[in-house]
Amino acid sequence: MRSPEQLVERFRSEGLKITPQRQLLFSLLHENAEHPTAEALYTTASAQMPGISLRTVYQTLTDLTEMGELGQVTFDGGAVRFDPNLTDHHHAVCNECGAIADVSIDHLDAVSISEPNHFSPSSTSVVFHGTCARCTTPTSNLDKPTNNQTK
Amino acid sequence: MRSPEQLVERFRSEGLKITPQRQLLFSLLHENAEHPTAEALYTTASAQMPGISLRTVYQTLTDLTEMGELGQVTFDGGAVRFDPNLTDHHHAVCNECGAIADVSIDHLDAVSISEPNHFSPSSTSVVFHGTCARCTTPTSNLDKPTNNQTK
DNA sequence: TTGCTTATTCGCATGATTTGCAGATTAGGT
DNA sequence: ACCTAATCTGCAAATCATGCGAATAAGCAA
Numbered sequence: 001m002r003s004p005e006q007l008v009e010r011f012r013s014e015g016l017k018i019t020p021q022r023q024l025l026f027s028l029l030h031e032n033a034e035h036p037t038a039e040a041l042y043t044t045a046s047a048q049m050p051g052i053s054l055r056t057v058y059q060t061l062t063d064l065t066e067m068g069e070l071g072q073v074t075f076d077g078g079a080v081r082f083d084p085n086l087t088d089h090h091h092a093v094c095n096e097c098g099a100i101a102d103v104s105i106d107h108l109d110a111v112s113i114s115e116p117n118h119f120s121p122s123s124t125s126v127v128f129h130g131t132c133a134r135c136t137t138p139t140s141n142l143d144k145p146t147n148n149q150t151k
Numbered sequence: 152m153r154s155p156e157q158l159v160e161r162f163r164s165e166g167l168k169i170t171p172q173r174q175l176l177f178s179l180l181h182e183n184a185e186h187p188t189a190e191a192l193y194t195t196a197s198a199q200m201p202g203i204s205l206r207t208v209y210q211t212l213t214d215l216t217e218m219g220e221l222g223q224v225t226f227d228g229g230a231v232r233f234d235p236n237l238t239d240h241h242h243a244v245c246n247e248c249g250a251i252a253d254v255s256i257d258h259l260d261a262v263s264i265s266e267p268n269h270f271s272p273s274s275t276s277v278v279f280h281g282t283c284a285r286c287t288t289p290t291s292n293l294d295k296p297t298n299n300q301t302k
Numbered sequence: 303t304t305g306c307t308t309a310t311t312c313g314c315a316t317g318a319t320t321t322g323c324a325g326a327t328t329a330g331g332t
Numbered sequence: 333a334c335c336t337a338a339t340c341t342g343c344a345a346a347t348c349a350t351g352c353g354a355a356t357a358a359g360c361a362a
Contacts, residue, residue: 017329017338038320053341058320074228077348079319092270101270107261111277114255118284119243126262127276133269168309168358189349204312209349228319230348 001069001084004030010067024049025060035073035081035091035100075100075127090126096135103128152220152235155181161218175200176211186224186232186242186251226251226278243279247286254279 002010004026008018024045036044042057061082064070071083075093085102092101105126113119153161155177159169175196187195193208212233215221222234226244236253243252256277264270 012330015338019329019339021340039318051341055321055342056340059340062321072228074225077223077225077228077231080228092264092268092272094270095273101268103268103270104265106263106265107258110258110261112257113243113279114257117243117252117254118287119245119252119254119279119281120287121243121279121281122246123280125278125280127278128264128270128272129274129276130270130272136269136271163359166309166359170310170358172311190347202312206313206350207311210311213350 001029001064001086007064007069010069020049021045021052021056022060024052025057029064029070029082029084032084033102035083037079037081039079041082073100090128092128092130092132094132094135095129096131099132099134101132152180152215152237158215158220161220171200172196172203172207173211175203176208180215180221180233180235183235184253186234188230188232190230192233224251241277241279243281243283245283245286246280247282250283250285252283 001007004023007026008023011018011022025041028041028044034040038054038058038061041061042052042054045052045057061070065072065082069084069086071086072080073083073091074080075091081100083102088104089102090105092103093099094101108124108126111124113121152158155174158177159174162169162173176192179192179195185191189205189209189212192212193203193205196203196208212221216223216233220235220237222237224232224234224242226232226242232251234253239255240253241256243254244250245252259275259277262275264272
């Protein structure tokens, strides 16, 4: 996703309005690597702007997605998560705490469908399920994040 | 998933009852490569057994999943789809018609997370999005399946 | 076959997530 | 300051899935 400043520019140039709600969400999403759900963003946004509507959060998220400024991902049927990282990347989901990390992958080009077929893939997405560093470390389970996995 | 006969055996041996509803679902799922949703199975089942409850379909599907006889997959936030294929495989989703095909993958072992990290993957799933053979073929669009993609 | 026990089925209520709608509000230009 | 269209908000409603309790029926024993 572009910076809040650049988004403001883009919105302006498209005749869209720069509201405080949008500006807040721009900043909350900027470089956000948490893959938050709409609900999570709403909670955070509400702390800074009491009265903001969940509907507005959904609306803005949908708008940004349609503008190609935001990505969406879902894992195992949970709620949709938003991803401002638009670079080509994949995800690693921790079975313990539900954390989702962006990962780059080596040799993805080597992966191919083995049986003879006529499927023309336009994109390939890889999801690793496993245990993250934090949950693997035997010591200091105190600051281990709580399980945020929706399902 | 095991054959209906084997499932009947397993259910019996575990003290579970063999109801006509379960038997019907066993047969509908056996070697079913359509990745149906609960709703889709309910529709099919209703044709053969009017009066069967959607609740029962969900219940049976959940039971089979918990018994490890059935797999679940979801794509792009749509409804859960059930997969009787328990072999190690991946999926190719057609952007046009929503069809989902099971695929085997070559060189998956070559795929690795590139940046230094301590994530221990226990499983890796790959999803291809693209156009299936049927939707690619320019001729005979007549028998092209309708778009079953939920979202 | 009859009857008993307990698993199952079924329908409805409820929960979670997301979208549609309409009226109130406000950004941004005149 | 004023206008107008875009936006925000609250609520209804759609979709998907699960909890619950009453009714039903499978499987077993006599």
